[in-house]
Amino acid sequence: MSQFVAYSLLKIVAVVLPLLGMVAYAVLLERKVSASIQDRVGPNRAAPPFVAAIPLIGPMLIRWGIFQPIADGLKFLLKEDYTPDHVRKTYFWLAPAIAMIPSLLTIAVIPFGSNLGTQKMVIADLNVGILYTFGIVSLGVYGIVLAGYAANSKYPFLGGIRSSAQMISYEIAMGMSVIPVFMIIGSLRLSDVITYQAQNGWLALPFVSPNQTASTYLLWPFTLLSFAIFVVAAFAETNRLPFDLPESETELVGGYHTEYSSLKFGLFFMGEYAAMIAVSAMMVVLFLGGWTMPFGGFDEPATTLWMGIAHIAIFLAKLIFLMVLFIWVRWMLPRFRYDQLMDLGWRRFIPLALANIVATAVVLWFRTA
Amino acid sequence: MIVKRRQLSFWERLYLPAIIGGFKVTLRHFFRKKLTMQYPEEKWTVPPGYRGAPYLVKNPEGRTKCVSCQLCEFVCPPKAIRITPPGPPGAPEVGNVEKAPNEFEIDMLRCIFCGYCQEVCPEEAIFLMKDYSLTGESRKEMVYNKEKLLALGGVHHDTIRKWEKKAVEAVEQGVRP
Numbered sequence: 001m002s003q004f005v006a007y008s009l010l011k012i013v014a015v016v017l018p019l020l021g022m023v024a025y026a027v028l029l030e031r032k033v034s035a036s037i038q039d040r041v042g043p044n045r046a047a048p049p050f051v052a053a054i055p056l057i058g059p060m061l062i063r064w065g066i067f068q069p070i071a072d073g074l075k076f077l078l079k080e081d082y083t084p085d086h087v088r089k090t091y092f093w094l095a096p097a098i099a100m101i102p103s104l105l106t107i108a109v110i111p112f113g114s115n116l117g118t119q120k121m122v123i124a125d126l127n128v129g130i131l132y133t134f135g136i137v138s139l140g141v142y143g144i145v146l147a148g149y150a151a152n153s154k155y156p157f158l159g160g161i162r163s164s165a166q167m168i169s170y171e172i173a174m175g176m177s178v179i180p181v182f183m184i185i186g187s188l189r190l191s192d193v194i195t196y197q198a199q200n201g202w203l204a205l206p207f208v209s210p211n212q213t214a215s216t217y218l219l220w221p222f223t224l225l226s227f228a229i230f231v232v233a234a235f236a237e238t239n240r241l242p243f244d245l246p247e248s249e250t251e252l253v254g255g256y257h258t259e260y261s262s263l264k265f266g267l268f269f270m271g272e273y274a275a276m277i278a279v280s281a282m283m284v285v286l287f288l289g290g291w292t293m294p295f296g297g298f299d300e301p302a303t304t305l306w307m308g309i310a311h312i313a314i315f316l317a318k319l320i321f322l323m324v325l326f327i328w329v330r331w332m333l334p335r336f337r338y339d340q341l342m343d344l345g346w347r348r349f350i351p352l353a354l355a356n357i358v359a360t361a362v363v364l365w366f367r368t369a
Numbered sequence: 370m371i372v373k374r375r376q377l378s379f380w381e382r383l384y385l386p387a388i389i390g391g392f393k394v395t396l397r398h399f400f401r402k403k404l405t406m407q408y409p410e411e412k413w414t415v416p417p418g419y420r421g422a423p424y425l426v427k428n429p430e431g432r433t434k435c436v437s438c439q440l441c442e443f444v445c446p447p448k449a450i451r452i453t454p455p456g457p458p459g460a461p462e463v464g465n466v467e468k469a470p471n472e473f474e475i476d477m478l479r480c481i482f483c484g485y486c487q488e489v490c491p492e493e494a495i496f497l498m499k500d501y502s503l504t505g506e507s508r509k510e511m512v513y514n515k516e517k518l519l520a521l522g523g524v525h526h527d528t529i530r531k532w533e534k535k536a537v538e539a540v541e542q543g544v545r546p
Contacts, residue, residue, distance in 0.1 A: 332388065
């Protein structure tokens with residue numbers, strides 16, 4: 001028992017700290033990719049004094065902006081933490097924490113690797129993993145709504161209202177889109193989802209699997225549709241363009257975090273990126289095979305230490321690919337109008353997801369019959 | 370004018386062509402040559418006719434061209450120029466130039482680089498040059514005095530040479546020996 005507690009605590013530390021680091025470097029990735037798409041070079045100046053002296057590697061790291069997140073983080077820490085006079089103080093202080101915590105909690109059920117030694121690489125392998133995730137994710141909206149309400153001024157208020165409507169609508173589509181996945185697999189445990197995908201091919205891309213069966217191709221259209229709806233809903237859930245209506249700088253100044261400064265704003269900012277990472281991790285686990293790769297024996301749970309590390313690396317590679325996709329799409333599509341957003345959510349995706357559930361059920365029924 | 374909206378086809382309404390087009394455009398830009406100029410290391414070439422900071426100039430003989438008529442001080446919209454007129458007596462070798470400024474100050478924090486001073490100057494003594502990045506650590510430091518303005522302005526090789534012609538004319542007319 002005490003060993004379980006010790007290992008769990010170790011895993012929590014080993015996951016949450018790198019996650020915060022990844023959040024910082026996700027910001028750098030965003031800045032660099034955005035810069036490249038706009039024909040710029042992005043941050044390439046931040047240089048701690050001792051690094052510039054290293055020959056060859058030092059200037060290269062500086063050119064890649066590797067030290068920029070440190071500078072950004074310090075800036076957030078050291079800025080004046082200003083609380084405007086007109087805010088509702090309690091909620092004003094509470095909101096940033098509530099915005100940040102759910103995205104960190106979601107990570108708890110994500111299997112980010114197979115095994116290291118005897119330990120499974122997941123903090124909590126719940127048998128209701130996906131229900132837990134959706135329960136926690138739906139808490140994320142409260143941080144934003146509370147921030148909008150606490151700020152007690154019009155732009156954050158509008159941002160909070162938009163956000164609550166948007167996130168609640170797309171959560172429905174998101175939740176419904178994964179139901180076919182669990183109907184096919186027959187388990188809510190996320191490690192079972194990965195085991196199934198290792199044997200039958202990734203749900204979004206079954207043709208990458210070595211042992212393909214007719215039934216995976218039979219179900220492919222439905223899982224692909226699930227994946228498509230999940231991706232779009234994920235963009236809406238994380239307030240990314242083209243669905244960034246809660247923030248929409250051009251209309252609402254900064255949206256729900258207009259009145260925030262310093263580390264409190266930093267928490268919203270980090271929360272947003274942590275949510276992106278969490279939802280990308282969900283996509284990797286549910287649709288892109290988690291830590292598996294369909295060659296070189298990477299689809300079996302690891303028996304050696306190196307294999308375990310390789311599995312974690314595969315998982316991170318897939319995660320980073322999705323993060324780049326998130327950032328890439330930002331410079332591709334203009335923001336939706338509010339009514340278009342609602343129309344897309346309620347009149348397109350929710351009926352589509354419902355039809356998908358029914359269709360999958362029918363196919364599964366015929367398959368067993 | 371009312372522009373008729375074209376009815377979108379089903380394929381277009383699926384939103385997918387727009388997404389694919391967006392991927393193509395952004396991917397093309399991703400690998401394009403970057404346009405960023407690394408400013409303090411690289412600098413842009415200032416085009417001719419650029420209106421930078423106004424400086425005073427000397428003529429090829431090294432005489433301060435300004436005669437402290439104060440027209441520029443008068444015309445300056447933000448009142449950035451201040452001239453203290455009774456200057457030192459004119460140099461003996463150009464005896465026909467009577468006046469020079471005692472002190473000539475331009476507050477570069479006030480200057481709006483409009484070029485009115487250059488335009489109004491009857492002596493062609495002040496020019497907007499190519500400096501665009503003026504820095505200082507205090508407000509006082511940003512008030513450029515006569516010595517600084519002259520040093521920065523340098524020598525202007527003009528072709529009119531007004532005062533030499535006037536001297537020749539004066540000799541011809543018998544006003545001067």
